[in-house]
Amino acid sequence: MSVAGTDVTPRLQLDGVHKLFGAKAVLQGIDLTVDEHEVVCLIGPSGCGKSTLLRCVDLLERIDAGRILLDGRDITARGVDGNAVRKRMAIVFQSFNLFPHLSVIDNVTLAPRKAHGVRRADAEATARDLLSRFGLADKADEYPERLSGGQQQRAAIVRALTIDPDLLLLDEVTSALDPELVAEVLAAIRELAGSGMTMVLATHEMGFARDVADRVCFLHEGRVLESGPPRQVLTDPLEERTRQFLSRIIEAGRL
Amino acid sequence: MGAPGPESVDVEVTPPSAWPGSGALGAVRGWLAEEGAKGALIAAASTVAVFGLALWAVLTSENWQAVRAQFFNLENFAEAWPEVLAGFWLDLRMFVIAQIAILLFALLVAVIRSLRGPAFVPLRLLAVLYIDLFRGVPLILAILLFGFGVPALDLPGVPRSPLFWGVTTLVLSYSAYTAEVYRSGIDSVPESQRSSARSLGLTQWQSLRYAILPQAVRNVVPALLNGLVSLQKDVALVSVLGVREAVRAAEIYTSRTFNYTSFVAATVLFLLISVPAARFADWYSARDRARRSQMAT
Numbered sequence: 001m002s003v004a005g006t007d008v009t010p011r012l013q014l015d016g017v018h019k020l021f022g023a024k025a026v027l028q029g030i031d032l033t034v035d036e037h038e039v040v041c042l043i044g045p046s047g048c049g050k051s052t053l054l055r056c057v058d059l060l061e062r063i064d065a066g067r068i069l070l071d072g073r074d075i076t077a078r079g080v081d082g083n084a085v086r087k088r089m090a091i092v093f094q095s096f097n098l099f100p101h102l103s104v105i106d107n108v109t110l111a112p113r114k115a116h117g118v119r120r121a122d123a124e125a126t127a128r129d130l131l132s133r134f135g136l137a138d139k140a141d142e143y144p145e146r147l148s149g150g151q152q153q154r155a156a157i158v159r160a161l162t163i164d165p166d167l168l169l170l171d172e173v174t175s176a177l178d179p180e181l182v183a184e185v186l187a188a189i190r191e192l193a194g195s196g197m198t199m200v201l202a203t204h205e206m207g208f209a210r211d212v213a214d215r216v217c218f219l220h221e222g223r224v225l226e227s228g229p230p231r232q233v234l235t236d237p238l239e240e241r242t243r244q245f246l247s248r249i250i251e252a253g254r255l
Numbered sequence: 256m257g258a259p260g261p262e263s264v265d266v267e268v269t270p271p272s273a274w275p276g277s278g279a280l281g282a283v284r285g286w287l288a289e290e291g292a293k294g295a296l297i298a299a300a301s302t303v304a305v306f307g308l309a310l311w312a313v314l315t316s317e318n319w320q321a322v323r324a325q326f327f328n329l330e331n332f333a334e335a336w337p338e339v340l341a342g343f344w345l346d347l348r349m350f351v352i353a354q355i356a357i358l359l360f361a362l363l364v365a366v367i368r369s370l371r372g373p374a375f376v377p378l379r380l381l382a383v384l385y386i387d388l389f390r391g392v393p394l395i396l397a398i399l400l401f402g403f404g405v406p407a408l409d410l411p412g413v414p415r416s417p418l419f420w421g422v423t424t425l426v427l428s429y430s431a432y433t434a435e436v437y438r439s440g441i442d443s444v445p446e447s448q449r450s451s452a453r454s455l456g457l458t459q460w461q462s463l464r465y466a467i468l469p470q471a472v473r474n475v476v477p478a479l480l481n482g483l484v485s486l487q488k489d490v491a492l493v494s495v496l497g498v499r500e501a502v503r504a505a506e507i508y509t510s511r512t513f514n515y516t517s518f519v520a521a522t523v524l525f526l527l528i529s530v531p532a533a534r535f536a537d538w539y540s541a542r543d544r545a546r547r548s549q550m551a552t
Contacts, residue, residue, distance in 0.1 A: 058454050087456035097451035101469045110465055111455035163455060 009072040011036045011167055011198050012057065017066035019052055019222075026052045028222035029066065034167075034200055039193045041209040041230070042202045044219035045245055050202035051094075053219070054169045057200070058091045070167070087115055089167040090160035094175050096152045098144040098159070104131070105140040108159045116163060123162070130158045134188050150181030154188050161192075168192065170201040186212075206249055210234050218242045328516045335508045335517035342504030343524045349422050349490045349500065354483055356426045361433035362472075366463060368434065369441050382434070389431035395492055398424045402496035421493030429486055436478045440471035477540030484532045488525055501525070 012034040019027035026049045034040050042050045055061045057068055059075065059082045068076045075085045098107050108127040112118040118126075131137055134154045144152055153173055160168060170189065174182045186208050193199060193212045203209055209216055209230055216233040218226040218241070226239045237243050313319060367375070368382040389397065401424040406415035414420070444467050452462035494503040501524055505517035 055450075060450050060454060083456055083458050086454055091454045093447065093451065095447060097447045099448065099451070099466050099470075101473065111457060114461050114465060115456035115458070159455070 013069040015067050018064045019056055020064050026222055036198055037196045038214045039199045039212055041213040041216045042219055048219040049222045050219055051171050054171050059085055090163055090165040091169040092156050092160050092173050094172040096156045098152055098156055100144055103141050103143055104155050108162050112162050127162055130161055134158055149177045150184045153185045157188055168197050168199045172202050326515045326519055331514045331516035332520055335520050338504045339501050339517055339520045342499055342501035346490045346500045350487050353422050353425045357429045357433050361430040362437055364434035365437035386431045389428050394428050397428050398492055417496035418498045421496050421498055433482055436475050440475035443474050444470045477543055480536035484536055487529050
């Protein structure tokens with residue numbers, strides 16, 4: 001979308017998205033817009049629906065009401081090819097989810113080769129470039145179990161990037177890491193933000209959200225309760241709920 | 256038929272032991288390490304006492320001489336050996352062909368059973384029906400039904416050889432069990448692996464093929480090996496169709512000579528394969544367990 005002006009089609013748009021798990025309403029009317037090159041952080045207490053929201057966007061979960069648009073096209077409409085949609089975005093999970101039976105290079109080149117029809121040599125060349133960009137050049141032929149948590153998560157980020165996504169979703173990617181490994185993964189994400197990647201992150205790292213996000217959204221009970229520039233939402237929130245959440249975070253020493 | 260059927264396919268394997276040491280030896284060795292020299296003496300004494308007593312009971316029984324002449328006659332053994340061996344060669348070929356067919360066909364059934372989406376409901380139902388039917392019928396009965404029934408239909412283009420239908424029935428019956436083994440392997444791969452594969456844009460089939468199945472199969476190799484050990488013996492069941500494999504050959508020898516040593520010869524042949532195979536399966540699953548616990552730490 002290179003159209004200049006105010007009415008540029010957003011990369012991602014959610015209109016009144018609802019998601020039920022049985023009788024439990026996890027998302028209760030999410031409205032959210034993400035422009036190209038924008039970095040949006042989702043914050044909020046556990047169980048507020050951050051992960052579910054990301055999984056719904058990636059069509060890993062079917063939504064029960066509302067719609068999700070990617071570059072203006074409704075991807076939750078009937079008859080949409082989910083595989084084609086998923087080829088345009090990528091998600092990085094909290095627990096890495098690398099394939100344990102494949103070496104790092106095979107993990108990273110599987111999707112380009114099989115889903116995108118890239119030739120093996122080309123896929124590996126791209127993959128090795130990306131791996132060295134994220135400090136994993138010497139780990140290409142190792143198996144995931146031999147890597148540290150931080151290295152595994154960086155490999156998972158590389159795996160997501162090899163399909164050259166228009167939208168990158170990151171689901172609490174540092175939550176499963178030992179504290180001393182968090183920084184290396186955050187540095188990788190910061191680099192991506194700098195390169196103009198459009199990203200939606202669910203995170204508990206408030207300091208990081210303040211640094212990297214263009215916008216922070218506070219989710220509460222399946223709704224976006226408050227949204228705005230990080231400095232405003234994180235230091236001077238409008239909503240009482242946001243204030244309470246942040247004060248608990250500050251007590252825990254995470255901001 | 257006292258032969259254990261394929262029921263043993265999905266049973267957990269027996270406790271591990273070090274290969275190539277046998278299970279019994281391994282157990283003794285472990286026990287020795289715990290109990291020391293005094294324990295070793297007691298173990299040796301009680302082993303000699305128990306086995307010695309059993310042997311003594313057999314050898315001194317009134318009928319032992321008669322049994323020895325009937326079952327353990329060296330001359331008869333040498334005489335029967337070539338025919339029994341020729342039969343056993345057929346057993347081995349049936350086993351190899353059936354095992355390959357089982358591993359492939361069962362995988363296909365398991366994959367069909369684990370397909371998701373409403374479009375696949377009829378296929379899934381068919382797979383479940385097939386598995387239930389063949390697991391519910393005693394193997395010997397299935398072999399009799401197919402081996403005598405299908406050729407009797409005299410359908411054009413359908414083979415009439417009892418050998419063909421015997422092996423086919425083995426494949427169908429064992430595949431029903433083996434498909435369930437594969438399925439337990441598929442179920443043992445965490446759901447997050449599937450999400451991960453799908454999120455990269457792989458189709459349902461590609462996710463199965465490249466992400467799920469390689470892990471699933473690796474998880475069930477010990478159970479598959481157990482099935483293999485079991486099949487190696489069960490091929491003898493096709494003898495009921497008159498196929499001249501080792502047991503049938505032994506029977507023929509017996510009816511000709513009224514001497515049962517040929518059965519002992521067949522027994523020796525089966526043991527020569529099945530004991531090492533069982534030891535190998537044990538060794539492999541012990542190694543597999545070690546690998547897993549290492550991975551978990």
